[in-house]
Amino acid sequence: MENGKEKMPETSNREPGKDFIRNIIDADNASGRFNARVHTRFPPEPNGYLHIGHAKSICLNFGVAKEYNGKCNLRFDDTNPLKESTEFVESIKTDVRWLGFDWEDREFYSSDYFEKLYELAEQLIKAGKAYVDSLSAEEIREYRGTLTAPGKNSPYRDRSVEENLDLFRRMRAGEFADGQHVLRAKIDMSSPNVVMRDPALYRIRHVEHHRSGNKWCIYPMYDYTHCISDSLEGITHSLCSLEFENNRELYDWVLEALGLYRSQQTEFARLNLTRTVLSKRKLIQLVTEKHVRGWDDPRLPTLSGMRRRGYTPEAIREFCARIGVSRADSVVDFAMLEFCVREHLNRIAPRLMAVTDPVKVVIDNYPADQVEWFDMPLNPEDEGMGSRKVPFARELYIERDDFMENPPAKYFRLSPGREVRLRYAYYITCKEVRHDANGKVTEIICSYDPESRGGGTPDGRKVKGTLHWVSAAHAVEASARLYDHLFTLENPNVTPEGTTFLDYINPDSLREVTARAEPSLKDYVAGARVQFERLGYFCVDPDSGPGKLVFNRTVTLRDSWAKEEKKE
RNA sequence: AGGGGUGUCGCCAAGUUGGUAAGGCAUCUGAUUUUGGUUCAGACACUCGUGGGUUCGAGUCCUUCCACCCCUGCCA
16 A cells, blocks of 8 residues: 555645544644544434435534544434424434434433533522523513614613522422513623523423423523533534524533533534425425425435435435535535435446336247347446346337437437347347327337347447337336426525525426336335436335335436437 | 625635645546446636735735625524
């Protein structure tokens, strides 16, 4: 192994190509800030399904921990019982595991800290740094001021420590109704950072919590909970998205006021992808308004949807590695994701033949009662994958696209008088075309060259086209769901005046057709991924069952002919 | 109008004592090819939002202006 790299001069302690997060960690490790320790966490709120945007955060947090021999916790940020449920907790765990990450025994919940959080709140009150406010939500909003005008102090701001303590304890005891009081940090109502204008720490909510049940009727807010949870878990680098930049000042304030170990919050830009939406609100709308079939609809960017679509965890991880992480708002081209799936599937998917839009071919010089079983490699580039047997007979199906009566110049598939190769089988020449009353092609009569058995000829003559095919008599039927982008707009997050993303839903995002496939297709079970030669990568949908095969097209193959054709 | 951020090729993204623009996706050529797939070879930023300044030299320093994002939940 060449060792040019490790000979780098000592002064160059930065590795080119590293993202700013890893540069910060390197610097912290160099300065000994956290004793060269790296401990991150992935902190989802269990109020929805994870999507590709979360995958970016998961790969970052777990990835960084792994690279630096550190740890990464899974923490459910469950401080708002109104929105959270165990159903979401379970789906999140399934998705993180599926992506390939392991939190070992470090599964935490903010709700595990409710008692500790409460004690610390009393500590804050005793230190004169928090008070119970009895203004209504509306009044608090008015008192907060605006972005350009300072706020003003609540008339309850100067209550004594004793009164605050008494009120707060009675809040916990359930003596008050929702909204009657709120615990607030006493900071600065004229701070230019609105987050610092005496933020709410606790609110009263007589609601059952998915884990703590009815034990509590006051619940801590995010800003108060998150930093303390990070601190208690010994998190070193608390990575979150850009919209929390303004909250960092409060994050630091709370830990400072309580004299707690300080984790470092660092923000990065969240993922945006062309051709899809990643906001929770929009995703919920698509599902509840039935624009898609459910949270795991293969057209959705949810991890469960992508899993069902046939994406692999490897491909998603590779995608996250390739897009990098920075502080600049950006929109990643969906093509980047497709590249990553194709790259992985190309290596692992067995090749099969299936026809999605069949037209019949009759080989008129092939014996009507003859059937030949050809042995075909499952992947010509990987002998190790083995082979399968495929039957050839007089009547076949080929793709309707693969025949044209009046082909344009660069078309080199089948057309009258032309010879093409049927993959791994024979050369055939089109002799005659039959049509129905509407002029639609119903049957193509061909002759085959017995000498070309296997797909090559003794005289070495070349043909320009190689087509996939299926024996009509042996074909198995399968439902194929052909997906396209959910939106017709490049970026559905930015829509023209007066329209919303829903106005750009692609009516052809799902086309379900009956495909005819080679018999070996029956060997594949739900979740299996294959390549239908010349068409794309497909995977077996869970809707499949005994005698019923349903396939999802994960992604098409790259198609330079389609591009060429468009130029015409 | 206050505060916090960001602006490097169509897209993502390196660029850290200022020294003369990595890489990937996409795109376009060409070669190979029993998938118009794969693979391989090559092309693709005299320029870093903008004007000005410092300097022998600036994407990197100073400065003007512009654009975009976030913040006025008892959501996270």
